[in-house]
Amino acid sequence: MIPPIVDVDWWLARREQVVTADVRFYLDGRSARAAYDAGHIPGAVFVDLAGRLATHGAPADGRHPLPSPEDFAAGMSAAGIGDGDVVVAYDDTGGTTAARLVWMLRALGHDAALLDGGLAAFAGELETAESVRPPATFTARPWPADRLATIDDAAAAGAAAVVLDARDLARYTGEVEPVDPQAGHIPGARSLPCREHLTESGRFVGVDALRERFAAVGVTAGADVISYCGSGVTACHNLLALEHAGLGPGRLYPGSWSAYSNTPDRPVATGESP
Secondary structure, three states: OOOOEEOHHHHHHHOOOOEEEEOOOOOOOOOHHHHHHHOEOOOOEEOOHHHHOOOOOOHHHOOOOOOOHHHHHHHHHHHOOOOOOOEEEEOOOOOOOHHHHHHHHHHOOOOEEEEOOHHHHOOOOOEOOOOOOOOOOOOOOOOOHHHEOOHHHHHOEOOOEEEEEOOOHHHHHOOOOOOOOOOOEOOOOEEOOHHHHEOOOOOEOOHHHHHHHHHHOOOOOOOOEEEEOOOOOOHHHHHHHHHHOOOOOOEEOOOHHHHHOOOOOOOOEOOOOO
C-alpha cells in the first residue's frame, strides 16, 4: 500500500496513473462545489463530503455517520473511482477534510493518500472545467470492525486504549462549542489537535516531530489508539498522521463528539486535563 501522505513530487511523477480527488468542505456556509468550480487541480474529480462520505441519521449517530458500504461504493463509482485505482486527495485546509476519503479507502484496503500541502502545493494553472471520469466498478465491502470504535470504546478512555481528541484545544476544554449541544470532551481523552501536525505552510511536520507529539499524549508503537473529533472527519487526519509516523493504523470513532454529546447521561469533562 502506498504511504498515507505523499508530496507533490510523488504526485507529479504519477499524476496520469492516479485519480486526483478534490475533497474541500467548509463549515462556515461556503460552497465546496463553488470553490471547485472556481479552480481546482487539473484532472481532479470533486468528491462531496456530505453527499458521498457521510450519511444522515439521528443526533445520537453524529453529524457525519459513515455511509453504508453500498452507498459509499455507489459514490465512488459515480466519481470514476474503481477497485484498482490509486487515489490522491487534497483540500485547502491541510488535509483535514480530504483525510476522510483517504481513511475510508485505506480502511477498505485501497491505495489512497493525502497530498501534502493540498491545493497550495500545486504550482501550475488551476482548471475551472469539471473533470469527469466514466463510472467505475467499486465493490461494496463492510467497514472493518477492527478499524472502528464504538461510543463505549471511546468512553473507556485510558483503560484499554488511548483516546485522542483531534479538535482545537478550545473545544476540548469546553471554552467554546460552536455546533454541538455540550461543551467539553470525553473523560479520559487526550487533546491532540490535528491542525498542529502542520507547519505554517500547511505541510506536515517531519516524522520525528509527529512521533514526539504522539508520545507526549501517551501513544507508543502498537498502542490501541481511538481518534475522534467533532463529527468523525478531522479525526481521520490524526489517524493518517499516526500511520505516517509508523505507530499503527488506530481506530475511528465515527460519531465523535457530535454523537457523544447527544447521548443522554454520558459524563463530560472540561478543562485541559483528560
